[in-house]
Amino acid sequence: MNTLLRELSRALTATAVLALLCCGAYPLLVTLAARVAFPDQANGSVLRDASGTVRGSRLLAQPFASEGFFHPRPSAAGAGHDALASGGSNLGPTSERLRTLISERLVAYRHLNGLATNTPVPADAVTASASGLDPHISVANALLQAPRVAKARALSTEQILERIRQHTTANDTAVNVVTLNAALP
Numbered sequence: 001m002n003t004l005l006r007e008l009s010r011a012l013t014a015t016a017v018l019a020l021l022c023c024g025a026y027p028l029l030v031t032l033a034a035r036v037a038f039p040d041q042a043n044g045s046v047l048r049d050a051s052g053t054v055r056g057s058r059l060l061a062q063p064f065a066s067e068g069f070f071h072p073r074p075s076a077a078g079a080g081h082d083a084l085a086s087g088g089s090n091l092g093p094t095s096e097r098l099r100t101l102i103s104e105r106l107v108a109y110r111h112l113n114g115l116a117t118n119t120p121v122p123a124d125a126v127t128a129s130a131s132g133l134d135p136h137i138s139v140a141n142a143l144l145q146a147p148r149v150a151k152a153r154a155l156s157t158e159q160i161l162e163r164i165r166q167h168t169t170a171n172d173t174a175v176n177v178v179t180l181n182a183a184l185p
Contacts (some may be wrong), residue, residue, distance in 0.1 A: 011161035047182055058179055061135040067112070069184070070145050072139070072177045073124050074105055077132030091139050102126045135178045138172035139164070153184065160184075 034042040045058040056062050061072035063081045075155060078085025091098035105126035122140040142164045150160040167180040 047178060049182070055182060056178055058176060059135060060133050060178070062178060064177065064181055066152070067148055069181045070142060070149060070175075070177045071112075073134055074101075074126065074128045075132040076128040080135060083133060086131045086133050088132060089128055098119060112142055115144065119144075134179045135176050136169070137177055139168055139172065139175055141178070142168075142175040142177075149184070155185065 029080060031042070040046075047055050047058050049055050059080050060083055061075065063075070064071055072081070075081045076089035077083070077087060089098070089101075091101075105120055109115070109121055109125050110119060115121070120136045121144070124138050125141045125144070143161070146160045147157055149155075150157045153160075163180060163183055164175055167183065168175050
């Protein structure tokens with residue numbers, strides 16, 4: 001019996017020590033290292049306005065609906081850009097529901113942006129990303145939205161195009177809608 005209690009005591013001590021190391025010390029060390037090495041990312045890549053008010057994260061799309069803003073990709077995350085419900089629709093290429101959604105989105109996109117019914121529309125304008133929270137759109141998508149945004153903000157299209165250029169990724173393939181909208185005059 002004495003041996004059993006001694007072994008039980010050792011097992012409980014080992015469990016407690018490992019729990020403190022693995023569930024306390026290690027996560028704390030990794031968190032502190034991340035905050036030192038990558039302070040912006042570790043704090044959520046927060047986007048603040050001129051007054052310091054948090055307006056969102058550069059890493060998460062937001063549901064901009066006004067004509068004066070660039071619109072992100074459609075979202076399959078919950079009720080639309082809900083970070084707690086991140087995920088794709090899981091609708092495949094043979095899905096009738098997906099074809100219907102894309103057709104509806106094409107009509108709405110063309111109407112909102114004043115495009116002809118035969119104007120090619122980039123795929124990212126009518127399909128959701130895998131997470132449903134992607135803040136990036138293609139440059140082609142941004143360029144099609146530029147005249148609408150310029151008109152709604154009473155700006156020249158060239159002013160809007162310059163903002164798009166400023167917020168295009170280094171490889172010229174995508175535009176961050178969140179930072180672009182935050183930079184609009």
